[in-house]
Amino acid sequence: MVQIIKNAKVLNEQGQLETKHIVVKDGRIEAVLGEGADVPVQDGSVQTIDAQGKLVTPGFIDMHVHLREPGYEHKETIESGSRSAVKGGFTTIACMPNTRPVTDTPQTVELVLEKARQAQMAKVLPYAAITKNELGRELTDFEALKSAGAIGFTDDGVGVQSAQMMKDAMKRAKALNMPVIAHCEDDSLVKGAFVTEGKFAERHGLKGIPNESEAIHVGRDILLAEATGVHYHVCHVSTEQSVRLIRQAKAIGISVTAEVCPHHLVLSDEDIPGLDANWKMNPPLRSPRDVEACIEGLLDGTLDMIVTDHAPHSVEEKAKGMELAPFGIVGFETAFPLLYTRFVATGKWELSFLVKRMTSDPARVFGLDSGVLTPGAPADLTMIDLDLEKEVNPEQFATKGRNTPFTGWKLKGWPVMTWVDGQVRWSEQDGF
């Protein structure tokens, strides 16, 4: 089947917008034609959508998300999570193994893949755990997990406390040509704290999570990555010190890549209004100085990509208050408008830069064939109305989660239609 998306604004190699007609055939991009080009005959077999000058980008890729299934279906399911993803313009999402059971066996990897197939929404790429039950005691069967379809190994949710365990994991992953993805957190430095060390903690008389609890693992793991040669990827970077260590490691050719979340680029601990669990996430919101360092790191390529760390929790769980509620906020449905409004609409970033960090950069780092509009690539596409302005309203989210600090924010640049393999999965007008 042939589809034509007419009059789409597309970013060219130089990052400028050009009007194009995107031709899709059998789920793949067939051609991206210039304005004057002859569009293939539009008989009955050709389906045409007029983008009317709206931006069309490769579908967003989110390499760090929590879909909660199996085990925590009250927070999210693979279906509700992947619907939320598609509504946020994401067409490929990589899900973390901190489910119940933990994704530490081939059976659980297969279950995740099967549920994702049934949901028929976004492409779901499962990570598997580094250690059994994410307890840090015994490595999982990397080879079997890879065969079942896992794309990398991580104990996200907790740090791997033992350096020896991490080194063994890296050796095994390297032998299988697989990446190790690390949630960097030294438990001995955190002990019970739930906000960053700094102004907010001081004002409320709270013990803080120091920056070193993250950066110590980053530094340790960079050395282990150097020793083992593995592709080491750092999760949700939030501190100046981590950015510095990753920058130095890259400069001397160590195989390290990293991600950063929208909330760590937009919010600091000084923005937290009070003891509200919708502002509680791991890593915590850091100081304005850390925020600036993360932005700089993203700009100079030290941080390779933006991920949401979409982490839905139920209203009841988040109502327990900041101390007792679980860490995490939802992310899919606010990520692009948030960053577009804050950084692109204000003239700080080029639109092409933001899009690259959400599409071709994650695809390059993880070797995916999507994230680009070149002929032959899957027709995973997102149409965005850059002028559309809406208030964030969690009641309208497709995710089961309502846990966001961005309620009521007026944002511009909302996704309005999403295609996966040439199929429209969601549109603002017609829903799912």
Ligand SMILES: NC(=O)N[C@@H](CC(=O)O)C(=O)O
């Ligand atoms: N980021 C979070 O605050 N929470 C994540 C775990 C994690 O990403 O470490 C979760 O699973 O809820």
Ligand SMILES: [Zn+2]
């Ligand atoms: Zn984490």
Ligand SMILES: [Zn+2]
């Ligand atoms: Zn996470």
